[in-house]
Amino acid sequence: MRRITIAAMGAVLALGLAACSGSGAGGDDSTEAAAADPADLTVGVAMPTQTSERWIADGDAVEKGLTEAGYKVDLQFAGDDIPTQQQQIDQMITKGADLLIIASIDGTALATQLQAAADANIPVIAYDRLIRDSENVDFYVTFDNYNVGVQQATALLVGLGLLNADGSAGDATGPFNIELFAGSLDDNNAHFFYKGAMDTLQEYIDAGTLVVKSGQTDIEQVATLRWLQETAQKRMEDLLTSAYSDGSKVQGVLSPYDGLSRGIITALQNAGYGPTIADGMPIVTGQDAEIASVKLINDDVQSSTIFKDTRKLAEQAVVSAQSFLAGEEPEANDTETYDNGVKVVPSYLLESDIVYKDNIQSLLIDSGYWTEDQVASGQA
Ligand code: BGC
Numbered sequence: 001m002r003r004i005t006i007a008a009m010g011a012v013l014a015l016g017l018a019a020c021s022g023s024g025a026g027g028d029d030s031t032e033a034a035a036a037d038p039a040d041l042t043v044g045v046a047m048p049t050q051t052s053e054r055w056i057a058d059g060d061a062v063e064k065g066l067t068e069a070g071y072k073v074d075l076q077f078a079g080d081d082i083p084t085q086q087q088q089i090d091q092m093i094t095k096g097a098d099l100l101i102i103a104s105i106d107g108t109a110l111a112t113q114l115q116a117a118a119d120a121n122i123p124v125i126a127y128d129r130l131i132r133d134s135e136n137v138d139f140y141v142t143f144d145n146y147n148v149g150v151q152q153a154t155a156l157l158v159g160l161g162l163l164n165a166d167g168s169a170g171d172a173t174g175p176f177n178i179e180l181f182a183g184s185l186d187d188n189n190a191h192f193f194y195k196g197a198m199d200t201l202q203e204y205i206d207a208g209t210l211v212v213k214s215g216q217t218d219i220e221q222v223a224t225l226r227w228l229q230e231t232a233q234k235r236m237e238d239l240l241t242s243a244y245s246d247g248s249k250v251q252g253v254l255s256p257y258d259g260l261s262r263g264i265i266t267a268l269q270n271a272g273y274g275p276t277i278a279d280g281m282p283i284v285t286g287q288d289a290e291i292a293s294v295k296l297i298n299d300d301v302q303s304s305t306i307f308k309d310t311r312k313l314a315e316q317a318v319v320s321a322q323s324f325l326a327g328e329e330p331e332a333n334d335t336e337t338y339d340n341g342v343k344v345v346p347s348y349l350l351e352s353d354i355v356y357k358d359n360i361q362s363l364l365i366d367s368g369y370w371t372e373d374q375v376a377s378g379q380a
């Protein structure tokens with residue numbers, strides 16, 4: 001914290017600004033007195049990609065929150081290219097960033113950058129995705145990722161009629177043919193999502209109520225490098241020609257992200273399924289409440305998604321950043337779950353919700369996340 005302490009000296013003016021920033025995690029006068037003038041501090045924000053709208057929303061919301069709190073912000077997107085993200089973080093450090101907020105592409109590829117940050121006393125907050133294999137991750141803000149997987153599997157079971165939305169047993173008995181998809185293996189979250197989902201589905205698979213006809217159930221077999229829609233579409237096409245050429249139908253697909261869900265749905269539609277669930281489109285899950293998928297849910301094509309309110313995550317990142325920049329430790333609500341291979345990273349976990357057609361209004365429109373027009377058009 002050397003640079004912060006130096007910056008704090010003579011930062012009498014900061015008192016007013018820090019007090020006005022409102023959302024600070026600290027509070028008492030001694031804390032405020034230790035804080036530097038936010039206007040003298042720069043936060044580097046490294047986001048993975050702009051190909052998925054959630055990361056654009058995350059980047060914008062973090063930038064807005066930090067700017068409102070008075071900080072300078074250096075926001076970069078890396079086009080899902082690992083060397084680009086490494087360079088961007090190197091540059092943030094060289095240019096004198098006072099704190100880094102990083103949503104990694106490959107969670108194992110940033111150890112060198114994080115060492116440089118530690119050498120320069122720059123705190124690092126891992127954003128949504130855990131950064132692995134490094135001592136130098138100071139904090140982690142994310143959702144309860146295991147529970148996201150449980151929710152995805154639950155939504156699949158509800159869509160198939162095996163469960164009711166309140167968790168009680170549904171009327172359907174199966175057996176149902178399903179296929180499984182996971183995210184990118186270099187993203188720690190992909191493992192948590194899949195574990196949560198499989199822990200929930202396994203008893204139905206063991207009972208023969210759910211049948212994974214392809215036999216592909218290991219995460220290595222079902223993973224999707226870089227979370228690419230085209231890759232999921234191609235794998236679904238391959239599954240249909242290999243495991244379903246006998247005329248049998250797939251009835252459910254566990255998909256961990258809306259982009260993959262849309263690729264999967266395209267493959268299914270091209271093979272003659274649907275277009276809607278009532279016409280035989282399988283139950284397809286998702287994640288992120290991307291607007292194109294919310295429209296598909298509203299149109300009875302995709303069955304569900306998981307809503308993770310990026311506004312709340314961004315706010316949590318900003319509050320945690322303010323704590324570090326005031327020379328304090330941010331408040332964690334989980335100090336056990338996220339072992340990054342070197343240490344357990346203190347974390348702040350947020351909750352997520354399952355979205356079905358009948359709660360789009362209450363979860364997404366009433367909360368101002370999307371408007372009714374956006375849901376109708378499928379455009380942000
Ligand atoms: C995030 C998900 C997102 C996925 C693909 C994961 O790390 O937690 O919200 O769907 O990356 O971008």
